[in-house]
Amino acid sequence: MxxxxxxxxxxxxxxxxxxxxxxxxxxxxxxxxxxxxVPDHLTTKVNSVYSCMQGTEGGHGRCVALLGEIGTQVRCSIYQNRPSPCREFACHSVTIAGNPDCNRARAHYGLPALQCAEFESQAS
Ligand code: SF4
Ligand code: SF4
Structure with missing residues (x-):
């Protein structure tokens, strides 16, 4: 997130x-x-090199650390201790280049696509 x-x-x-x-x-x-x-009890071993957040093992599953209702109001219960992919995943609307994967995830939950920062700066 x-x-x-x-x-x-x-x-x-x-x-x-x-x-x-x-x-x-x-x-x-x-x-x-x-x-x-990352708290171990919230993770699942994937293989000898990787782990993942519980709940997300198969994709399209909700992370065990996510609180609230997707699309309404959410919070990461381990925000300060979340793993690197969560820190690196950019919201489409705050990056100049955008992040299409952000909108792909939003579309899955019926949420409208966001505009990237570059589009917003050109529109204003
Ligand atoms: S930001 Fe928090 S709730 Fe979201 S996937 Fe990462 S650990 Fe889970
Ligand atoms: S707006 Fe994008 S980055 Fe933010 S929570 Fe939704 S999908 Fe994740």
Whole structure:
């Protein structure tokens, strides 16, 4: 769910679609038990190299750490300790280049597509 810092008017706060669409996988070394941040009990081992957030194993599943209702109001319960893919995933509306995967996830939940930052700056 988007990169930091959290903007109080970020569309992510009323979305959360990406937390219920992709398999959120990351190098197992991000787990807390081996010096990382992500609470182990919320993860699933994928293979000898990768783990993923529970609930997202097969894709199109909701991350166990997501609170609230997708498309209405959501919050990541481990925001400060979320794995790298969550930190790196950009909201389409806050990046110049945009992130089509953001809108792909939103479309899955019937949410309208966002415009990228470049489009917004040209329109104003
Ligand atoms: S799908 Fe896009 S708008 Fe929705 S929470 Fe993820 S990054 Fe934010
Ligand atoms: S850890 Fe947080 S930001 Fe990452 S997928 Fe789960 S709820 Fe979303």
């Amino acid at each position: 988007s990169q930091e810092p959290v903007d109080p008017v970020s569309p992510c706060l009323g979305c959360g679609a990406c937390c219920g669409f992709f398999r959120v996988s990351f190098y197992w070394g991000e787990a807390r038990s081996v010096g990382g941040l």
